[in-house]
Amino acid sequence: MEDTTAKKTTNSFTKKKSFKLIEGKFEPAEAADVLFSILHDKIRFHNVQRLSIKERFNGDTSYSEGRLKDLKKSKKKIAKLIVEARDNGYNVEINSIIEMILTK
Numbered sequence: 001m002e003d004t005t006a007k008k009t010t011n012s013f014t015k016k017k018s019f020k021l022i023e024g025k026f027e028p029a030e031a032a033d034v035l036f037s038i039l040h041d042k043i044r045f046h047n048v049q050r051l052s053i054k055e056r057f058n059g060d061t062s063y064s065e066g067r068l069k070d071l072k073k074s075k076k077k078i079a080k081l082i083v084e085a086r087d088n089g090y091n092v093e094i095n096s097i098i099e100m101i102l103t104k
Helices: 028-057 062-088
Strands: 002-008 013-026 092-103
Touching: 013 028, 028 062, 028 092, 062 092
Parallel strands: none
Antiparallel strands: 002 013, 013 092
C-alpha cells in the first residue's frame, strides 16, 4: 500500500505518503520476533540519542527518556499478549502502516 497526497499553497508544501510495513497473521513466536526486533531497534535508537545529547551538548534528553519509558511499557504489554496467544493457541494478526509527511 502506498498512498500519496500533496498540497501546495503560496509559501508551504505538504506531501504525505503511507507505507504498509507489516501485514499478516503470525504464530506467536513469529509475532514476537517481528515486534520485538522493531522495539529493540527503537529502544537502541533512543538510548544512542540520549547519550549523544548528554555527551555532546549536555542538552535536554526528556523526549528520548519519555519515549524509552513508553517503548518499555509497550514491550511489556506486547509480551503479555504474545504469552496469552501462545497459551491459548491463538495466532496474532499484525497490521502496521507508516505515514511520512514532508512539510515546508
